[in-house]
Amino acid sequence: MLDFATILAGLGDAFSPTNLIFVIAGIIIGQFVGAIPGIGPVMTMAIAIPFTFILNPLPALSLLIGIHKGGLVGGAIPAILINTPGTPDAAATALDGYPLTKKGKPLKATKMALYSSITGDVFSDLVLITVSVPLAALALKMGLIEIFALMIFSFSIIAGLVGDTISKGIIAACLGILCACIGLDPENSTPRFIFGNFTLYDGLPIASVAIGMLAVSEIFRRLASMENATRAAIVIPKNQSPEDTRISFKEYWAVRYTLLRGATIGTILGAIPGVGSTAAAFMSYAFQKNSSKNPNSYGKGNIKGIAATESANSSVAGADFIPLLTLGLPGSASAALIISAFLVQGIQPGPLLFQEQGRLIYGLFGAMIMANMVNFGVGLFGMRLWIKIVSAPESVIFSSAILLCIVGVYLSTGGMFGVVIMLIFALLGYIMNMLGFPTVVFIIAFFLGDRFELSLGQTLNILDGDYADLVNHPVAIGLILLAMGSIYFFMFKMPNATKNTTDELSED
Amino acid sequence: MIFKLFKNLATLASLVALSTFANAQDWKPSGPITLQVGFGAGGSTDTLARVIGKSLEAQTGWDIIVENKPGGGGVAMFSVLATQKPDGHKLGIGVNLPILMQLSLRGDKIPFKADDFDYLATIATAPLSIIANADAPYNSFKEYIEYVKKNGKGKVGFDAGPQKFLIMAAANKSGVKLSLISHKSAAEIMQSILGGHVDIGFSAGTHIKYLESGKIKLLAVATNDRHSYAPDVETMVEQGFGNSVEPFFILLLQKAMPMTLKPLWLRCWLMH
Numbered sequence: 001m002l003d004f005a006t007i008l009a010g011l012g013d014a015f016s017p018t019n020l021i022f023v024i025a026g027i028i029i030g031q032f033v034g035a036i037p038g039i040g041p042v043m044t045m046a047i048a049i050p051f052t053f054i055l056n057p058l059p060a061l062s063l064l065i066g067i068h069k070g071g072l073v074g075g076a077i078p079a080i081l082i083n084t085p086g087t088p089d090a091a092a093t094a095l096d097g098y099p100l101t102k103k104g105k106p107l108k109a110t111k112m113a114l115y116s117s118i119t120g121d122v123f124s125d126l127v128l129i130t131v132s133v134p135l136a137a138l139a140l141k142m143g144l145i146e147i148f149a150l151m152i153f154s155f156s157i158i159a160g161l162v163g164d165t166i167s168k169g170i171i172a173a174c175l176g177i178l179c180a181c182i183g184l185d186p187e188n189s190t191p192r193f194i195f196g197n198f199t200l201y202d203g204l205p206i207a208s209v210a211i212g213m214l215a216v217s218e219i220f221r222r223l224a225s226m227e228n229a230t231r232a233a234i235v236i237p238k239n240q241s242p243e244d245t246r247i248s249f250k251e252y253w254a255v256r257y258t259l260l261r262g263a264t265i266g267t268i269l270g271a272i273p274g275v276g277s278t279a280a281a282f283m284s285y286a287f288q289k290n291s292s293k294n295p296n297s298y299g300k301g302n303i304k305g306i307a308a309t310e311s312a313n314s315s316v317a318g319a320d321f322i323p324l325l326t327l328g329l330p331g332s333a334s335a336a337l338i339i340s341a342f343l344v345q346g347i348q349p350g351p352l353l354f355q356e357q358g359r360l361i362y363g364l365f366g367a368m369i370m371a372n373m374v375n376f377g378v379g380l381f382g383m384r385l386w387i388k389i390v391s392a393p394e395s396v397i398f399s400s401a402i403l404l405c406i407v408g409v410y411l412s413t414g415g416m417f418g419v420v421i422m423l424i425f426a427l428l429g430y431i432m433n434m435l436g437f438p439t440v441v442f443i444i445a446f447f448l449g450d451r452f453e454l455s456l457g458q459t460l461n462i463l464d465g466d467y468a469d470l471v472n473h474p475v476a477i478g479l480i481l482l483a484m485g486s487i488y489f490f491m492f493k494m495p496n497a498t499k500n501t502t503d504e505l506s507e508d
Numbered sequence: 509m510i511f512k513l514f515k516n517l518a519t520l521a522s523l524v525a526l527s528t529f530a531n532a533q534d535w536k537p538s539g540p541i542t543l544q545v546g547f548g549a550g551g552s553t554d555t556l557a558r559v560i561g562k563s564l565e566a567q568t569g570w571d572i573i574v575e576n577k578p579g580g581g582g583v584a585m586f587s588v589l590a591t592q593k594p595d596g597h598k599l600g601i602g603v604n605l606p607i608l609m610q611l612s613l614r615g616d617k618i619p620f621k622a623d624d625f626d627y628l629a630t631i632a633t634a635p636l637s638i639i640a641n642a643d644a645p646y647n648s649f650k651e652y653i654e655y656v657k658k659n660g661k662g663k664v665g666f667d668a669g670p671q672k673f674l675i676m677a678a679a680n681k682s683g684v685k686l687s688l689i690s691h692k693s694a695a696e697i698m699q700s701i702l703g704g705h706v707d708i709g710f711s712a713g714t715h716i717k718y719l720e721s722g723k724i725k726l727l728a729v730a731t732n733d734r735h736s737y738a739p740d741v742e743t744m745v746e747q748g749f750g751n752s753v754e755p756f757f758i759l760l761l762q763k764a765m766p767m768t769l770k771p772l773w774l775r776c777w778l779m780h
Contacts, residue, residue, distance in 0.1 A: 140703040141703055189669055350695065457690055464661065
């Protein structure tokens with residue numbers, strides 16, 4: 001399908017000095033924002049997208065991928081050092097990371113997190129690069145009805161995996177779809193829920209909803225729960241023996257199966273559109289704990305716990321691109337933002353991308369490989385700096401973060417209107433968090449919502465009232481049965497392990 | 509992407525190179541000129557607006573700001589433009605069809621009328637076509653209708669209201685059952701056609717490279733005139749279906765702006 005020259009040209013683009021600068025810049029920004037609790041890579045990407053309008057497609061995407069991957073590494077640092085995850089997907093890392101810090105081994109723990117992250121990321125990038133081309137050919141055969149069934153399946157998985165109970169997950173998903181209904185309907189272009197406001201014709205602006213829900217509501221939550229404005233300084237013990245600050249190859253090799261299992265879980269969950277890295281991290285942690293001979297050592301500073309969670313949450317980053325590139329469906333909030341960056345460049349992600357933009361795709365793969373190497377290097381050398389940043393006063397961090405959110409949304413939506421929407425959704429997100437409704441599920445459902453509705457319309461039009469015709473779509477029937485099975489599983493048979501882990505965290 | 513569009517752009521660029529601007533001295537804007545775009549950044553309308561903005565700026569020396577106001581295929585932007593102070597500092601760029609559709613479907617709910625604006629220029633046209641998979645057993649829209657008559661029902665992919673109307677009119681006329689499958693963009697219609705999920709669909713430019721590689725064929729031209737790149741393909745009107753779809757990219761002025769400035773903008777455009 002693709003000739004060798006295209007692949008080489010793409011890789012050549014990726015490894016050009018200009019592109020390298022964008023990757024490095026992305027990684028540094030990503031690790032920086034990841035390390036600061038309250039600001040995350042999602043918010044940073046949303047702010048960065050308007051600035052990528054003027055760039056060529058490859059540097060623009062390289063920058064965003066750099067931020068994304070850097071953020072996954074950076075998020076672990078505050079989780080380990082101050083028990084406050086920089087990004088939601090690092091929450092599980094805190095379970096064993098913080099006890100290690102208390103034992104006086106913060107450097108060892110952050111290094112393990114870095115190595116595991118990079119291992120997981122490389123693994124899933126390799127899977128992405130090898131399977132996506134044949135999958136794209138398959139995806140073209142994936143009919144409109146099958147895509148609809150796939151979306152139902154991923155809703156059922158994400159509603160069950162994230163949050164307290166599956167019923168709260170389903171409610172959050174429905175609320176997300178409801179908000180996605182605002183604007184013109186896809187069949188007859190009838191305006192809905194706009195209340196005479198024509199700026200809502202194209203629906204709620206994605207950047208406003210994402211930043212409001214994920215970033216601003218998180219800042220509100222932290223401000224509300226802040227007891228005293230100064231945090232205890234992080235003390236890195238001096239004159240430690242090397243074995244307490246380093247990870248030897250022997251120690252790395254000892255966790256190889258943990259890493260592999262984490263990366264596999266992350267890659268599989270990442271490939272299902274809608275399931276994000278937080279779920280993967282907790283699932284991998286639960287598996288690791290259950291299969292261990294000594295489960296009680298987890299949560300008390302077992303280095304394997306870090307390996308399990310960090311390899312899983314980072315491996316979602318590469319696998320997220322599988323549904324993104326082959327079907328044009330976002331796997332997570334960051335993937336949805338990357339799709340909007342593709343669209344801004346006039347490129348439609350989907351199965352034809354590999355034929356139309358082969359060079360760009362291989363450039364993208366090259367950039368991902370390079371980002372992993374840069375991520376490792378920057379992580380290794382920048383770690384001590386990020387540790388300093390983690391202890392920056394919250395008053396400075398939160399006020400500058402709010403300012404950045406407002407500016408970013410103002411830029412990307414073209415006016416104050418987007419900022420108002422952002423604040424409304426920040427409040428909604430705060431309330432949902434308080435009542436235990438998962439905001440991540442809401443966001444994914446909101447992102448997939450208009451695709452979901454379009455897909456429903458397409459399905460109904462194709463079937464044209466003749467539901468017996470579904471027999472000709474066995475893949476769709478299979479996916480819907482799987483969705484029903486997974487709802488049954490999450491409602492009645494949910495393994496207690498995963499839930500317990502989540503509960504422990506929320507009690508902390 | 510779109511042949512005619514590029515041709516027009518090339519003409520624009522050469523005109524810019526040849527002409528000298530002589531009339532701007534008569535009037536000086538009291539602030540920046542805003543060129544308001546009815547679509548988001550990165551689309552074809554936005555690209556056109558930015559090219560025009562840049563060349564107008566080079567010609568006149570005025571500050572020209574391109575502002576994106578997406579929503580409702582241009583309705584959001586024109587709603588704002590209609591209510592802004594008519595000082596001659598504002599131009600709107602949009603596409604005629606979505607606005608006319610909205611005005612005719614729910615004109616009473618829309619805060620402007622077609623008469624609120626003055627037409628300045630047509631910037632480009634979109635050469636809309638009806639396409640099918642290359643191995644489909646029909647070679648024109650007429651043959652497709654015959655095929656559907658024999659086989660029960662057909663599936664047509666579309667991504668804008670006027671296309672839907674065109675197909676509905678053709679289906680009513682010939683008494684066949686066509687399911688209209690809504691898509692987000694021409695690129696998605698292309699996926700559905702190549703994957704065999706719909707029979708035929710609409711495209712203005714996305715199909716060109718598939719046409720060249722022989723994976724797609726043209727069944728009919730949806731506009732009134734045949735396309736220069738495929739002079740043998742008949743239009744829908746020529747195939748006996750009576751209607752055509754004509755999307756124009758247009759540049760509009762506020763009607764209420766000072767009368768004296770209108771000829772100036774016109775000259776400005778023509779010189780440009």
